[in-house]
Amino acid sequence: MQKNSVKVSMAVVRRLPKYYRYLGDLIQNGVMRISSKELGKLMGLTASQIRQDLNCFGGFGQQGYGYNVEELQKEIGRILGLNQTYNCVIVGAGNLGQAIANYEGFRREGFALSAMFDVNPRLIGNTIRDIKIYDIQDLGTYVLENDIQLGIICVPKEQSQGVADTMMENGIKAIWNFAPADVQVRDNVVIENVAISESLYTLTYLMNEPQLEI
Amino acid sequence: MQKNSVKVSMAVVRRLPKYYRYLGDLIQNGVMRISSKELGKLMGLTASQIRQDLNCFGGFGQQGYGYNVEELQKEIGRILGLNQTYNCVIVGAGNLGQAIANYEGFRREGFALSAMFDVNPRLIGNTIRDIKIYDIQDLGTYVLENDIQLGIICVPKEQSQGVADTMMENGIKAIWNFAPADVQVRDNVVIENVAISESLYTLTYLMNEPQLEI
DNA sequence: TAGATTGTTAATCGATTAACAATC
DNA sequence: TAGATTGTTAATCGATTAACAATC
CATH class of the missing domain: 3.40.50.720 (NAD(P)-binding Rossmann-like Domain)
Known part of the structure; x- marks a missing residue:
């Protein structure tokens, strides 16, 4: 799940649910793609921090494009264990x-x-x-x-x-x-x-x- | 209130209510004094961190003795603004x-x-x-x-x-x-x-x- | 007094930000 | 292709821990 089993810091973990929530709102609003810059502006974080956070778990984005909102939300949900009951x-x-x-x-x-x-x-x-x-x-x-x-x-x-x-x-x-x-x-x-x-x-x-x- | 108007970090501020709560419990249990070492053990923090945190606001302790629990709780309550309505x-x-x-x-x-x-x-x-x-x-x-x-x-x-x-x-x-x-x-x-x-x-x-x- | 423990400075550690080559 | 934006490394910043002189 996360890159070569390195422990992810609690600072990162506690931001994940917030990403999940904001991405869910974007889906509701019909937004298909988003860059780390735009998402950062929305959430009050730096683009750099968002890319660092996400790359603890894998490369979910695409150069020149950004992130697919629905895909990224699903990934973060999975990381958080929300694909289970x-x-x-x-x-x-x-x-x-x-x-x-x-x-x-x-x-x-x-x-x-x-x-x-x-x-x-x-x-x-x-x-x-x-x-x-x-x-x-x-x-x-x-x-x-x-x-x-x-x-x-x-x-x-x-x-x-x-x-x-x-x-x-x-x-x-x-x-x-x-x-x-x-x-x-x-x-x-x-x-x-x-x-x-x-x-x-x-x-x-x-x-x-x-x-x-x- | 705080030493020469230097901004206290949010990391410190968010620990203050926890100090307040633990000190309240100690008062309820009749504990009169406590060292940063003991309080740290109780709360899962280092003694060093507790002393650093408190010294953002003033020297509330006494060498060789520790902190007066009731006095310290009252001070932290005042810092948090809990002396007001x-x-x-x-x-x-x-x-x-x-x-x-x-x-x-x-x-x-x-x-x-x-x-x-x-x-x-x-x-x-x-x-x-x-x-x-x-x-x-x-x-x-x-x-x-x-x-x-x-x-x-x-x-x-x-x-x-x-x-x-x-x-x-x-x-x-x-x-x-x-x-x-x-x-x-x-x-x-x-x-x-x-x-x-x-x-x-x-x-x-x-x-x-x-x-x-x- | 001797022992304990603070307040505070310095050292370390970790997290955030900046920069940029890679690439879509 | 050119422009945009990622993934990632390096630099910076801030927070935590360690150390110790001061002192109760």
Whole structure:
């Protein structure tokens, strides 16, 4: 997939989804081809950086022409693993869990949500978009028996590590954690700790940033 | 606030909220002091990096002792602008908007949410945690008349730029955008485009990452 | 005081940008 | 063909790490 198995830096990896999204928008707008210069202008990156990033994975462009938008998006999707299906569960069926369950882009990209879990007896047994909410007691068994690869944590921070542990004991491969506490994972399990409020605090920092005296 | 008005890099700024959160947890656990070494171990950073980061803003530690946890958290909160109150509105009262409205950490840190807006007539007039949902038609007037500084966008991507424009025409200072399309802002307005799915796609990348051959 | 740990400078490492030959 | 634009190497820039004198 990537050139002679050299590790790609996280800086590059974190830009890939953004490329994927912008290219998707271009496809929607009927754009067939694009140069690194044009794409850079659109995304706020340099043309040089875009070519460097893409060439970590291969030469997808053509001299004198640029990149075929549809082809490039497909390639990046494949690099990101979006050509596969992932069996998912959401733990925590509050507003955030429901928001994710309702997001249609989620299933479109191959995330097969099959169950949600909660502690609240008033939620257990309900369904959200045909997805049943189960008792969190049954999480471990469910993950194991249904070959769940991806667990999404939307519980309060006090419960997040416990939920992650249950998932890992039953063979989960990846955890997407929205609780505002970093979850620790064992080897061979990958984690994204989202901590949404961090981007809010970055924003308030920027609101108050002292202007430079030159 | 920061040493002789030198611009602090975004790499540093984006770590500040994480320091703030970890220090808050330490306070909750009754920890009074901490060294850069211990904090680094906890957060997965080097001691050196922590000292470098903090010294962008001043010398908050003491040789031979380390840092006073409570004092340091307070200082970082002040640097992030969390000692102030921000008048906020949320536009889009779906699950995600409601999740943010319900998040108690939000008001605790000085974010004064006074109204929500939506296009859906079935939502308009309802309240969420005492916050009334208004017709999105009234957004501009409301932002102007109530001195709203921070706008939170939780609408579909097709509407996000329009909502942002209305906010900016009426004097908003900052936009926290959850729509999966980057919103463009004028000078003097700060923006955080969150694009939650990007961290999910990073996760699937990591799940499929080829193991290094050495 | 001795030990610990900071603040800060210097060294290293990695990421971004620039440049240009290759080529469509 | 001439023009455009890639892929890739080299140069630059910035961020991280290491080292250590200062000092609590």
